[in-house]
Amino acid sequence: MIEGSDSLKVIESVVPYNGSYSNYMNYSEFVDQVSLHQAVRSKENSFFAGNSKPQRVETWMIFVLLFGYLCLAFSRAMHRKRFSMLFKTLINWKLSKQIIRYEKVYTHPVNVLMIVNFVLCFPFFFSLARNWTTEINEPVIWTYILFIIPLLGYFLIKIVIYKFSGWLFDKKDVIEEYVFQTNLFNKYLGLAFLILTTLLLFAPIDPVILSYIGFTTLLLGLIFQITRGVMIGLENGVGLFFIIAYLCTLEITPWLILGKWIKISL
DSSP, X not given: OOOHHHHHHHHHHHSOOSXXXXXXXXXXXXXXXXXXXXXXXXXXXXXXXXXOOOOOOOXXXXXXXXXXXXXXXXXXXXXXXXXXXXXXXXXXXXHHHHHHHHSOOSSSHHHHHHHXXXXXXXXXXXXXHHHHSSSOOSOHHHHHHHHHHXXXXXXXXXXXXXXXXXXXXXXXXXXXXXXXXXXXXXHXXXXXXXXHHHHHHHSSSOHHHHHHHHHHHHHHHHHHHHXXXXXXXXXXXXXXXXXXXXXXXXXXXXXXXXHXXXXXXX
């Protein structure tokens, strides 16, 4: 029950109506009007405020994430020395050159598992970011497929071009060393995006902020790869013009196109 002039003033300040309480036939009619206007106002406020887009973690997402961590755990447990050496090559240029010259890097389990982790987690992160920060209503799995298929095709085409150009220009050793550095770049990114995807799924952090962190991580990795590529070319007597043309064609341009597409999608 509403009692007193103070309570009536509060109601009058909230509910829009013409005249005063004296214009209503009785107190009951006045209360009905108050309730009606208040219900309408509450509904309008709810409509304008809107609702946040639900971010649902599906079962397949958990499996992808667990498989990424399984690749990492198996590499660390079964090949501890090689796993530790892998991350030392990030800052140790001589060690990275030693590995490519004296070891088989392509078929080693650590190499294979870390590349698989990259192929899974890199498109997974940007698929989630694209769907959770836009008004797109399509399932995340379709966006994931849309990312992962072109990525695999891009890698396969690059491998063929690497092998062909090494044979054509008689630079097989140079190409082998550069391919190793490219794989190294992908392994680091795979680990980074595994962590970022975990944060995107479970951490109370704005997906937009994590999306920008993902872009920054990709940009830093690309700069690292290009720098190593230039160093390899110059050390092996390759002309700077040829190095720039090679990197722009196979590395810089495709990643810029992919980054631009992701940015537009976000």
